[in-house]
Amino acid sequence: MKKLVIIACSLMFSIHVxxxxxxxxxxxxxxxxxxxxxxxxxxxxxxxxxxxxxxISTTTVIKSREYRGRRQPSPFDDFFGDDxxxxxxxxxxxxxxxxxxxxxxIIDVEGHILTNNHVISDVDxxxxxxxxxxxxxxxxxxxxxxxxxxxxxIDPKKPVKSIPMGNSEMMMAGDWVMAIxxxxxxxxxxxxxxxxxxxxxxxxxxxxxxxxxxxxxxxxINPGNSGGPLLDIHGRxxxxxxxxxxxxxxxxxxxxxxxxxxxxxxxxxxxEKGSVTRGWMGVTIQSITQxxxxxxxLESTEGALVAEIVEDGPAAKAGILSGDVIVSFNGTPVRDSxxxxxxxxxxxxxxxxxxxxxxxxxxxxxxxxxxxxxxxxLQVASGAGVSVDFGMTVQNITDxxxxxxxxxxxxxxxxxxxxxxxxxxTAGLRxxxxxxEINRxxxxxxTEYQHILKEIDSSDGAVVYIQxxxxxxxxxxxxxxx
Numbered sequence: 001m002k003k004l005v006i007i008a009c010s011l012m013f014s015i016h017v018x019x020x021x022x023x024x025x026x027x028x029x030x031x032x033x034x035x036x037x038x039x040x041x042x043x044x045x046x047x048x049x050x051x052x053x054x055x056i057s058t059t060t061v062i063k064s065r066e067y068r069g070r071r072q073p074s075p076f077d078d079f080f081g082d083d084x085x086x087x088x089x090x091x092x093x094x095x096x097x098x099x100x101x102x103x104x105x106i107i108d109v110e111g112h113i114l115t116n117n118h119v120i121s122d123v124d125x126x127x128x129x130x131x132x133x134x135x136x137x138x139x140x141x142x143x144x145x146x147x148x149x150x151x152x153x154i155d156p157k158k159p160v161k162s163i164p165m166g167n168s169e170m171m172m173a174g175d176w177v178m179a180i181x182x183x184x185x186x187x188x189x190x191x192x193x194x195x196x197x198x199x200x201x202x203x204x205x206x207x208x209x210x211x212x213x214x215x216x217x218x219x220x221i222n223p224g225n226s227g228g229p230l231l232d233i234h235g236r237x238x239x240x241x242x243x244x245x246x247x248x249x250x251x252x253x254x255x256x257x258x259x260x261x262x263x264x265x266x267x268x269x270x271x272e273k274g275s276v277t278r279g280w281m282g283v284t285i286q287s288i289t290q291x292x293x294x295x296x297x298l299e300s301t302e303g304a305l306v307a308e309i310v311e312d313g314p315a316a317k318a319g320i321l322s323g324d325v326i327v328s329f330n331g332t333p334v335r336d337s338x339x340x341x342x343x344x345x346x347x348x349x350x351x352x353x354x355x356x357x358x359x360x361x362x363x364x365x366x367x368x369x370x371x372x373x374x375x376x377x378l379q380v381a382s383g384a385g386v387s388v389d390f391g392m393t394v395q396n397i398t399d400x401x402x403x404x405x406x407x408x409x410x411x412x413x414x415x416x417x418x419x420x421x422x423x424x425x426t427a428g429l430r431x432x433x434x435x436x437e438i439n440r441x442x443x444x445x446x447t448e449y450q451h452i453l454k455e456i457d458s459s460d461g462a463v464v465y466i467q468x469x470x471x472x473x474x475x476x477x478x479x480x481x482x
């Protein structure tokens with residue numbers, strides 16, 4: 001069976017393409033009004049939106065000594081197949097050029113263009129082609145790899161028409177949308193579909209794309225559509241098309257766009273500084289599963305669980321502790337950890353905000369001053385351990401093990417084996433995890449570990465605080481049903 005992969009929609013192959021592109025709707029309402037579709041609705045949107053959608057062609061000069069062998073794979077570029085990369089990355093006697101195609105959308109009359117960071121990242125030349133056939137060399141203005149957004153600019157000979165921005169927060173599953181772009185080099189391509197879902201946050205690996213809140217659509221999106229607009233039925237920009245999920249490298253009806261409401265707060269920084277300054281709490285957070293909600297005696301799974309606190313960070317100074325559940329941030333109810341990450345990042349640095357959290361079943365209100373976010377496979381020794389409940393074997397952490405695993409101390413117990421199908425396995429615990437706490441009680445060694453387990457009622461669950469590699473998280477552990 002072919003593996004499902006997430007694919008960036010930029011199209012990369014050596015070909016010269018002149019993009020026929022799209023203009024923009026002149027409607028500027030902020031909210032989505034009820035409006036009946038007619039036989040010409042989509043034709044009108046496409047006609048009005050044509051001049052603001054552009055073809056982006058990039059050129060990269062590749063030196064043979066720099067590319068002997070394949071690059072590290074990435075969800076943004078690994079779907080073209082080995083033959084494609086072999087063609088570009090085998091050693092050559094002379095430098096050669098690699099061309100890439102994508103899309104973009106004009107957002108103001110000065111010629112600023114929104115696109116994806118992966119479309120223009122690490123290139124030597126950016127060429128923009130308008131619907132009229134005019135071509136311009138574009139200047140890089142700002143990039144943000146953490147949302148995959150980039151801002152470039154052209155100096156047009158005459159005023160260009162910009163696209164009005166909509167309100168992506170108002171969009172819901174079932175709403176009609178239109179995508180316009182340059183799929184496979186076929187410029188000026190219009191596809192229509194509906195929003196399939198909103199708030200998709202696990203589309204890309206977090207280490208590839210930390211901030212995700214995608215709009216999912218079944219409007220056909222293919223390689224080359226990256227950076228192009230997703231429009232509502234009023235022709236307003238509600239998203240930037242970015243990736244697709246596919247087994248073939250072509251549209252399978254599952255495409256994803258970055259919501260325009262996520263992009264709007266970034267534009268000022270991108271224009272003025274070329275990068276984005278984000279707010280920061282200094283915590284590691286996780287979403288709350290149904291199991292965690294149950295064992296923590298929470299009323300719902302809404303909120304974000306604080307797993308780890310950065311020493312001397314904003315959260316630590318405000319008095320936030322690991323195990324706290326943040327349910328409101330600056331007056332905004334927190335849906336989950338992804339939502340909290342986004343609203344924290346969008347909060348101005350040095351602003352003092354209100355945080356509402358749940359600690360030991362009680363609500364607590366704190367004030368916190370936002371800081372500036374910093375820039376951004378272990379082998380486990382097996383050995384004789386102590387078999388305990390929950391279907392896992394643990395052992396003390398010796399000095400040798402601590403050195404091998406690059407640990408700062410020998411505090412905790414190391415999981416050396418997990419029985420398949422056991423409660424520990426079901427909870428997602430792994431060989432190599434280090435148990436630091438159980439039910440908020442510190443675990444320094446096997447003796448304390450066993451003592452705590454004896455106090456757990458067989459009908460109750462346990463919240464286990466573990467260290468996994470360099471991260472710390474909470475896991476809900478339930479006893480095996482009798």
